[in-house]
Amino acid sequence: MNSMYEILMDLPLFQGVSRDKLSELIEKTPFHFLKYSNGQEIIAANSNCTHMKFIISGKVTIETQCRNLKIKLYENLSSPNVLGPDYLFGRTTAYPFAAYANGDCGILQISKSDYINILQSDNVFLFNMLNVISRNSQRYSDKLLSLSTGSVAERLAFFITSLTQRTGTGIKISFKQKDMCTLLGIQRSSFINTMNKLQENGLITFTMSEIEVHNREDFLNIVHSNE
């Protein structure tokens, strides 16, 4: 069983921070620890990001929905992790996804103003934050510039890997088939052909309304990304 310190020091935005610095921080800063039980909503889709939210125990399911098509993408993120760090700042501070507890889970949240104080208190926090959000920005253009086959599989892989995290598991897409064909710009027959091939190769399991991704890494290979 990890101590709370160890858990916090493993969080992406607190990495490399000394234990002394961390205990100083915990004394000064209001750290809110919240408990959620299976299925409870942690973040409502399109709600405003006012706190930096960390998963400190258990698992969270992220649900991202296309605006104009009946397509939903799911992934699970496990502790230690951070939820949508690129929505605390920027043009919009509305989360483009919803988040639900997957089993019991614990969330640490820090208000934006307190988090800004943390960023200014030590270079390590600042570097972690700048690295995390720069990395998010870089991974999209990296994928886009790496495209090479124009295949349906590549297009699907681009969609999946762009909208999920490196540490995401249990990735699946639920869809209206017509809308999935629209997203990929193809006929129903090519869609079924591609899904059959991906299933034969062990990359996915699919039904008429759902694709289950076995391993995100396989899809990163399809888009030639080494993120």
Added chain:
Amino acid sequence: MNSMYEILMDLPLFQGVSRDKLSELIEKTPFHFLKYSNGQEIIAANSNCTHMKFIISGKVTIETQCRNLKIKLYENLSSPNVLGPDYLFGRTTAYPFAAYANGDCGILQISKSDYINILQSDNVFLFNMLNVISRNSQRYSDKLLSLSTGSVAERLAFFITSLTQRTGTGIKISFKQKDMCTLLGIQRSSFINTMNKLQENGLITFTMSEIEVHNREDFLNIVHSNE
């Protein structure tokens, strides 16, 4: 003619800073002012980002190249602007583009360590930086989640608007036609059809190896983005 102060205060990362604060900064921090003449290389593709580079006069042409396809995307950025702010931190600090002076132009560069000191000296600098790179990260997922028609025009618009800036002008793509068809996942005939339609509607001018985008805004409308 704008004074140097006015130019600096218009830079995306210096906005909202007081004149006093800025003159204090200029005294303390090594600001390097560089002059380039037409066609001179400012940034080599894949070179390491070691400085924050600002355009303080004139115009810069950005050339972004696909890794696996013979496709190059060009855009012009004018003063006041910043070049690739999301590559100073993150997973990779290699610029994915080259930059050339388009006519005479002036660049201000600040080393990474000096820039970090600036970020820590005042909240305004820090907020500007966090806003600029968070925004870059958000604009990709926003476009991806807004897709709605799956058309070739939408796919082209996604490619163009994802890889260019809001203030980018003179956007064009030069390509080997086979590779452009691969990128878009279509046959030569659909490619020509779409290009003809876009040209008839006044959105582009195209030849067998080049597409000239008249107005980036038109392409944002195609992907339903209001970035």
